Amino acid sequence: MKLKIAVLPGDGIGPEVTKQSVKVLKAIAERFDHDFEFEEAVVGAIAIDRTGDPLPYDTLELCKESDAVLFGAIGHPKYDNHPNAKTRPEQGLLRLRKELGLFANIRPVKAYNNLLEHSPLRPERIAGADLVIYRELTGGIYFGDKSTSEDGLTATDVCTYNVSEIERIAHLAFKAAEQRSKKLTLVDKANVLETSRLWRKTVTKLAEDYPDLELDFLFVDNAAMQMVINPKQFDVILTENMFGDILSDEASVIGGSIGLLASASTGLENALFEPIHGSFPQATGKGIANPVASILSAAMLLDHFNLTTEAKVVRKAVEESIALNICTQDINKNNHYSTEKVGDFLEGRISETENYQINDRNLNIGQMTII
Numbered sequence: 001m002k003l004k005i006a007v008l009p010g011d012g013i014g015p016e017v018t019k020q021s022v023k024v025l026k027a028i029a030e031r032f033d034h035d036f037e038f039e040e041a042v043v044g045a046i047a048i049d050r051t052g053d054p055l056p057y058d059t060l061e062l063c064k065e066s067d068a069v070l071f072g073a074i075g076h077p078k079y080d081n082h083p084n085a086k087t088r089p090e091q092g093l094l095r096l097r098k099e100l101g102l103f104a105n106i107r108p109v110k111a112y113n114n115l116l117e118h119s120p121l122r123p124e125r126i127a128g129a130d131l132v133i134y135r136e137l138t139g140g141i142y143f144g145d146k147s148t149s150e151d152g153l154t155a156t157d158v159c160t161y162n163v164s165e166i167e168r169i170a171h172l173a174f175k176a177a178e179q180r181s182k183k184l185t186l187v188d189k190a191n192v193l194e195t196s197r198l199w200r201k202t203v204t205k206l207a208e209d210y211p212d213l214e215l216d217f218l219f220v221d222n223a224a225m226q227m228v229i230n231p232k233q234f235d236v237i238l239t240e241n242m243f244g245d246i247l248s249d250e251a252s253v254i255g256g257s258i259g260l261l262a263s264a265s266t267g268l269e270n271a272l273f274e275p276i277h278g279s280f281p282q283a284t285g286k287g288i289a290n291p292v293a294s295i296l297s298a299a300m301l302l303d304h305f306n307l308t309t310e311a312k313v314v315r316k317a318v319e320e321s322i323a324l325n326i327c328t329q330d331i332n333k334n335n336h337y338s339t340e341k342v343g344d345f346l347e348g349r350i351s352e353t354e355n356y357q358i359n360d361r362n363l364n365i366g367q368m369t370i371i
């Protein structure tokens with residue numbers, strides 16, 4: 001398959017982790033005889049430094065003409081404590097989502113058996129948890145009218161949704177549930193918010209088209225509690241933009257490290273793949289960032305183009321690296337494999353030049369071997 005992939009490494013650890021996922025995608029292209037072409041562009045704080053705009057025209061054009069976007073991270077501390085800054089790196093990502101029409105943000109979360117002890121949640125609560133959040137990404141309070149009164153004492157963010165915005169993502173979530181354990185939970189705040197009542201009405205009506213599925217509802221405050229008490233009850237969660245943002249960060253603790261969580265953002269014509277972690281400025285350039293979230297985002301990219309065998313090969317390599325403890329220090333506290341070394345190992349497994357077999361002997365010596 002021929003694919004043009006726009007690579008937007010962005011800020012902080014974005015470039016280091018994205019480099020590893022490009023490496024992995026090149027190894028896949030080589031092994032399966034695909035033609036992947038990569039082209040880089042700036043976004044976020046680095047783009048503001050260079051051009052004054054967090055999403056320069058050339059970057060947006062490149063994304064529009066590409067089949068997919070591989071995104072790193074954006075954000076820089078110099079903007080975080082300046083609420084008055086007119087231009088912010090995050091605007092680049094938000095505009096990109098809107099301009100590319102990426103209305104569905106898909107965030108899978110699962111507990112890896114080898115990492116249960118890494119989660120702050122009790123192992124017996126999270127063992128077997130495997131869920132996916134379908135977060136609406138181009139509507140709601142993120143994109144409604146915003147204003148501050150002239151005296152600066154009152155600020156307003158409007159939350160708006162219409163039926164078609166709800167329907168298009170709900171269809172995707174229902175279809176995902178059909179492929180999984182046939183259960184969909186709509187998370188809302190229908191006891192308070194008018195927009196949530198529209199979500200409930202619209203999704204309930206749509207559920208008639210999916211008679212085999214079980215649909216239930218949860219208020220977001222309760223969902224936040226259930227996520228840590230009993231995450232195994234969830235399969236597919238469907239929710240609006242802001243609730244999805246918050247719940248997906250919360251759910252990330254199930255996996256043991258936010259450095260493992262990937263995401264896909266899809267629309268009708270474009271698709272973007274990014275780790276859910278941020279730019280992690282404190283770690284920039286130290287070689288300690290976990291590249292797995294970016295690499296699993298690349299696996300989601302492969303799945304998106306129906307390259308399912310290829311995606312499986314990537315995921316299997318990741319599972320092997322975790323089983324062998326070939327992990328960065330967020331997971332492997334005692335022996336620090338660098339971002340690059342983890343990427344090298346995965347690249348080697350995918351190209352089959354790295355002859356690791358998982359067996360007891362390797363598990364025991366795994367920490368010493370591939371430095």
Ligand code: IPM
Nearest residue numbers: 074075090091093094245276
């Ligand atoms: C995310 C991030 C973004 C969001 C920020 C960087 C604007 O937190 O992708 O979850 O709020 O959507």
Ligand code: MG
Nearest residue numbers: 245246248249
């Ligand atoms: Mg977020």
